[in-house]
Amino acid sequence: MPPLPPKTASTRDTYHHNDLRKAAVEKAVQLISDRGGPNFSLRELATSLGVSHSAVYRHFADKDALLDSVTALGFEEMTRYQSMAQARAEATPLGQLTALCAAYIEFARKERGYFALMFHAYPISDATAAARDLHNAKALETLVTAIIEAQENGDIIPGDPERIAAFLVLSPHGLASFQAQGHVPQFIARQNPGPLSPDWLAQLALQPLLVAPMSPDDIARRFFS
8 A cells, every 4th residue: 555645734734822813813803893893703713714613712712702812902002002102292291191092093093903892882791891891991091190190280170080081082982983984074074184183183182171272263273274
């Protein structure tokens, strides 16, 4: 009997332990971005990677475990965007606060998959929701701390820093959600694409919170002319 031909490596055999985990997370982020949420099964994810679904289960007990990992990485990535933005900004409390707001929008625009998983509504288990809320609370704490420092420096009006943080999240979140979905309001696009920049909205959103805001005429000229 002639010897059997040597086995050739198939796609299913080419991933090392850590490679498959990383590839699964990256593919999940891509699918979430394409579909606006985690609308896929682990079996579908495995098929798209060319591996057996049991191989994926060796790294993630279930889909919730995968989404927990992706969510954690998403918040880490957002923190990286914020750190880079703050490093470029003025080293003042107000400059650092503005950078945080702008970085949130920039992150949403460039990391649509992460943003959709972190901030869009979709059916999830109680455990996954609790994990996401914990990460979100840590991110909110960063913003609240920046607000308190700006208040102590006399830049931001007195008041509950958490309520101020809620306001500062809502305005950038609106633009961030539009951009994360690839949608630009036509009435803005027709007039001037410039106002869609993260810095523009961050600076404008802060105006009603400033101890010394710009005058209405100056606001009109700077932001709406």
